[in-house]
Amino acid sequence: MRYLLLLYLFGANLAFSYPLPFLYTVRLFQPPVCIATSMKFIVKFFAEITIKSRPVRKAFIKQLRHNIKLVLKKHDVDVAVAGNWDFIEILSERDDLREDFTEALSNIAGIAHFQFVREFPLVDLDDIVEQAIVSYGDAIKNAVFAVRVKRVGHHDFTSVDAERHIGGCLKARCGALAVRLKNPEVLVPIDIRDGRVWMIEQRVEGLGGYPLGSQDPVLSLMSGGYDSTVSSYMTMSRGLKTHFCFFNLGGDAHEIGVKQVSHYIWEKYGSALNVKFITVPFEAVVGEILTKVDNAEMGVILKRMMLRAASQLMNEVGAKALVTGESVAQVSSQTLINLKVIDQVTEELVIRPLITTNKQEIIDKAIDIGTAPFAASMPEFCGVISVKPTTRAKMHRVEKQESNFDFDVLEKAIVNANIMSIQNVMDDVAKQYQGEVPVVRMPVGDEVIIDIRHPDEASNRPLKVSGRPVKVIPFFALETTWSELDPKTMHLLYCGKGVMSRMHASYLLGKGHENIGIYLP
Numbered sequence: 001m002r003y004l005l006l007l008y009l010f011g012a013n014l015a016f017s018y019p020l021p022f023l024y025t026v027r028l029f030q031p032p033v034c035i036a037t038s039m040k041f042i043v044k045f046f047a048e049i050t051i052k053s054r055p056v057r058k059a060f061i062k063q064l065r066h067n068i069k070l071v072l073k074k075h076d077v078d079v080a081v082a083g084n085w086d087f088i089e090i091l092s093e094r095d096d097l098r099e100d101f102t103e104a105l106s107n108i109a110g111i112a113h114f115q116f117v118r119e120f121p122l123v124d125l126d127d128i129v130e131q132a133i134v135s136y137g138d139a140i141k142n143a144v145f146a147v148r149v150k151r152v153g154h155h156d157f158t159s160v161d162a163e164r165h166i167g168g169c170l171k172a173r174c175g176a177l178a179v180r181l182k183n184p185e186v187l188v189p190i191d192i193r194d195g196r197v198w199m200i201e202q203r204v205e206g207l208g209g210y211p212l213g214s215q216d217p218v219l220s221l222m223s224g225g226y227d228s229t230v231s232s233y234m235t236m237s238r239g240l241k242t243h244f245c246f247f248n249l250g251g252d253a254h255e256i257g258v259k260q261v262s263h264y265i266w267e268k269y270g271s272a273l274n275v276k277f278i279t280v281p282f283e284a285v286v287g288e289i290l291t292k293v294d295n296a297e298m299g300v301i302l303k304r305m306m307l308r309a310a311s312q313l314m315n316e317v318g319a320k321a322l323v324t325g326e327s328v329a330q331v332s333s334q335t336l337i338n339l340k341v342i343d344q345v346t347e348e349l350v351i352r353p354l355i356t357t358n359k360q361e362i363i364d365k366a367i368d369i370g371t372a373p374f375a376a377s378m379p380e381f382c383g384v385i386s387v388k389p390t391t392r393a394k395m396h397r398v399e400k401q402e403s404n405f406d407f408d409v410l411e412k413a414i415v416n417a418n419i420m421s422i423q424n425v426m427d428d429v430a431k432q433y434q435g436e437v438p439v440v441r442m443p444v445g446d447e448v449i450i451d452i453r454h455p456d457e458a459s460n461r462p463l464k465v466s467g468r469p470v471k472v473i474p475f476f477a478l479e480t481t482w483s484e485l486d487p488k489t490m491h492l493l494y495c496g497k498g499v500m501s502r503m504h505a506s507y508l509l510g511k512g513h514e515n516i517g518i519y520l521p
Contacts, residue, residue, distance in 0.1 A: 041090035046208050064110040064211035070272035075100045109237045111206030117198040129169040140176045146184035153194035210239030212271040217241040219319035224258035224378040227325030229371035234353040243275045243317045247282040259425045261374035266422045276317045279418045284409045292404040296390045299333040303342045311346040321349040332389035341393040377476030437505040438517040447490040492519035
């Protein structure tokens with residue numbers, strides 16, 4: 001018996017507000033995991049994809065198929081992905097990877113939702129009843145339920161006939177309270193397709209949007225805070241292949257933090273596409289601004305310098321637009337008048353996905369996508385803060401101030417920009433700390449292991465070490481809670497791959513703490 005995960009992207013029916021019959025909100029139910037030799041997934045497309053012209057729709061489907069293959073082959077190199085006009089089929093012989101596949105597919109743009117189902121041959125309606133009892137027998141006990149049957153092909157019964165027969169048998173044999181067609185507590189959705197039956201056991205929401213890479217590339221200016229991470233996610237979820245650009249205003253700590261969060265966004269939502277991370281050394285530019293620019297115009301001129309540099313560097317990655325996290329009036333440089341002055345240094349399109357979004361909405365979205373912990377702990381550089389910043393910049397005043405600026409300094413910063421693959425960003429961070437921290441692969445003393453991973457990852461895949469105490473302290477809380485730990489005990493930081501743990505261990509050692517290593521089993 002095979003397992004089938006059905007990934008539905010709402011069809012054109014939604015344009016008419018016509019609900020598909022088995023999409024009602026019902027009580028969540030996690031069915032028992034059955035032993036099977038393979039999993040099969042069927043992917044349908046986000047609503048806006050289905051209303052595109054035939055050539056565009058085919059291109060979107062091709063890109064989505066490519067993205068799914070890239071993401072899933074990290075779990076199963078033999079995964080098979082094929083597609084047609086209505087859906088994409090995925091087949092894997094690794095039924096043990098169900099959770100990994102589910103997590104991965106839920107973060108691929110272009111999918112509205114997906115369903116996990118058991119597939120078996122159609123014998124008769126009584127056989128379907130037996131299979132439904134396996135999947136839903138416990139769930140509908142003492143509950144109000146309904147059966148929804150979707151039928152494709154020629155059969156000697158109608159969908160309504162099937163619903164009545166299966167529902168009546170389930171009520172009689174499983175101890176259900178009643179059958180209720182509207183708003184049931186438990187829904188039993190079944191697809192009958194010619195000679196096959198799909199018993200739908202789980203539904204998971206997807207990201208929606210367009211497949212990443214189906215739209216032109218962009219270059220996102222990353223500070224690592226709430227705004228830039230959310231704006232980057234929003235362009236990615238709309239199908240824009242998003243590269244990252246960081247302006248280092250001074251110090252390694254901020255650069256390392258931005259590399260971490262950029263890698264996180266790419267790894268989780270980037271569909272495994274190859275994008276670039278650009279670091280621009282802007283310390284000397286900041287120095288020029290501090291010494292040669294009037295205090296009121298510092299913020300506006302710094303943004304203009306960034307746009308000048310980004311406009312040149314975007315050609316290096318083939319980007320067609322720049323992306324920033326600015327929101328109207330959130331800070332002094334983001335008034336409409338100031339933004340107009342800032343934009344006049346470039347002829348390139350500047351996209352601001354958050355332009356009318358409230359700060360709390362941005363923070364809530366950062367929490368939802370998992371970047372909030374990074375943003376909350378991100379080091380900030382406060383060297384270019386005006387005492388009385390202008391909110392109504394005048395072009396003639398800005399140009400006069402910039403006439404004092406040595407633009408050779410800006411050009412040097414652009415020439416010295418470092419462009420690398422996002423895949424290598426964390427390896428680059430690790431090299432900075434190579435050899436500084438002891439590595440323990442098998443603890444033999446009284447060491448305490450500290451899991452510093454992102455809270456979502458630590459919760460989904462708890463670290464268990466036989467006979468060893470494990471404390472969960474997220475990376476962003478390490479410094480504030482370290483004083484509470486016993487300084488005489490050896491603490492080993494764990495992050496999975498050893499990159500973040502090495503970096504944070506080195507940082508703590510540099511602060512004068514002792515008895516710190518990394519756990520790398």
